[in-house]
Amino acid sequence: MRRAADRPPPVRTVTIHAAWSPGEVRVAAIADQSLVDYALWRPGAPDGVGDIYRARISGIVPAIAGAFVALPGYGAGVAVSGPANAEGFLPDSEGAKGLNDGAIVTVRVARAAQGGKGPRLSARVGAVENGSGDKTLGLLRRGVDPLRELAARYPRAEVLVDDPALAASLRTDLGDRLKRVPQAFDDGVETELESLTSPEVQLVSGVRLSVHPTPALVAIDVDAGSALMVRDGAARRHLTLNVSVLPEIARQIRLRNLSGAIFVDLAGMKAKQRTSLGSALAAALADDPLRPRLLGFTALGLAEITRPRVRPPLHEALIGPLASGLIALRIIACTVRAQPGRRLALRASPAVIAALQADPVALADLARITGQGLNSRSDPSLPGDLWHIEAIDG
Numbered sequence: 001m002r003r004a005a006d007r008p009p010p011v012r013t014v015t016i017h018a019a020w021s022p023g024e025v026r027v028a029a030i031a032d033q034s035l036v037d038y039a040l041w042r043p044g045a046p047d048g049v050g051d052i053y054r055a056r057i058s059g060i061v062p063a064i065a066g067a068f069v070a071l072p073g074y075g076a077g078v079a080v081s082g083p084a085n086a087e088g089f090l091p092d093s094e095g096a097k098g099l100n101d102g103a104i105v106t107v108r109v110a111r112a113a114q115g116g117k118g119p120r121l122s123a124r125v126g127a128v129e130n131g132s133g134d135k136t137l138g139l140l141r142r143g144v145d146p147l148r149e150l151a152a153r154y155p156r157a158e159v160l161v162d163d164p165a166l167a168a169s170l171r172t173d174l175g176d177r178l179k180r181v182p183q184a185f186d187d188g189v190e191t192e193l194e195s196l197t198s199p200e201v202q203l204v205s206g207v208r209l210s211v212h213p214t215p216a217l218v219a220i221d222v223d224a225g226s227a228l229m230v231r232d233g234a235a236r237r238h239l240t241l242n243v244s245v246l247p248e249i250a251r252q253i254r255l256r257n258l259s260g261a262i263f264v265d266l267a268g269m270k271a272k273q274r275t276s277l278g279s280a281l282a283a284a285l286a287d288d289p290l291r292p293r294l295l296g297f298t299a300l301g302l303a304e305i306t307r308p309r310v311r312p313p314l315h316e317a318l319i320g321p322l323a324s325g326l327i328a329l330r331i332i333a334c335t336v337r338a339q340p341g342r343r344l345a346l347r348a349s350p351a352v353i354a355a356l357q358a359d360p361v362a363l364a365d366l367a368r369i370t371g372q373g374l375n376s377r378s379d380p381s382l383p384g385d386l387w388h389i390e391a392i393d394g
Contacts, residue, residue: 019184020163021330023362039146044361047112050143067096088121095123217261224267238268250284259309271301321351324385336370345375348387353378
């Protein structure tokens with residue numbers, strides 16, 4: 001007889017929801033009314049993951065076991081800062097070993113740029129790209145966008161799209177799986193997605209999770225709060241509470257696309273006692289497609305997790321002038337749809353205006369929906385990524 005732990009997980013009905021707004025598509029996978037995956041797709045400013053380039057080795061660096069590769073045109077249409085002719089890093093383990101300075105190589109962007117560093121590359125690409133007769137340096141093919149990536153992850157999932165132009169662009173790839181809907185997200189989904197922008201996660205049990213990314217690592221703290229107001233021994237209460245919260249910790253890591261080094265400070269329990277939770281935490285992480293690994297517990301009792309970085313984490317995607325400007329366009333588009341004929345203007349910091357003007361898709365999307373271009377004014381008195389939406393008289 002098969003043991004309960006060996007039984008396959010129950011089959012869940014998954015649907016993929018794509019909520020369009022000018023310059024951005026928010027993509028959510030929902031299983032049994034629970035959010036399981038979330039991604040942002042900005043067609044005018046993609047993250048570059050999966051892009052294929054024919055490029056030139058610009059420097060062999062034995063000290064870090066790899067080579068720098070000049071990517072002609074990288075940065076044009078990709079959401080990175082810095083010069084368009086950027087450099088990526090190709091590790092020896094991904095194909096740099098044996099190459100010389102100046103060598104021509106076909107590479108794939110395996111990891112998005114981060115922290116001022118260029119993208120991580122791999123020379124493991126398809127035969128079609130390597131066998132192409134065209135030897136021109138530059139971009140050969142764009143990578144798969146987050147929406148199609150999720151559709152491939154759940155090949156039987158229905159894909160619900162709320163914009164006709166987006167649906168038309170997906171029809172060839174998704175066929176009968178595609179369904180037009182008036183609204184991709186209901187209020188419950190919108191509320192949960194809004195909660196992902198906050199570092200605090202308040203659970204029904206009374207437990208509070210605090211998620212704090214830093215440049216070096218991500219710290220997750222578990223605060224028992226009112227969840228410990230039950231009649232039971234302190235040790236048992238902490239054990240029960242921590243076991244119950246592990247699936248939500250794994251879920252938040254996945255939804256927020258946290259990556260790199262992740263440290264989790266569980267509630268109560270002595271450092272040595274926390275190691276007993278290792279198997280349960282590893283099991284909670286097991287469904288994540290990026291295969292995060294529990295490395296163990298530190299001397300302070302912190303659970304140490306490492307998760308591969310591929311696309312930028314959500315907290316990075318939600319900051320900056322473009323992210324701020326796209327929120328403004330979403331509000332303008334929603335307002336004009338609800339009140340046809342309404343005329344609105346955007347007064348924003350110079351950084352926001354410049355970011356929107358550099359996006360080749362966002363302003364065209366807005367014009368398609370509203371029937372008018374963006375009436376905007378750059379206001380140097382507004383710092384950072386601030387903006388205001390104003391009504392136009394007449």
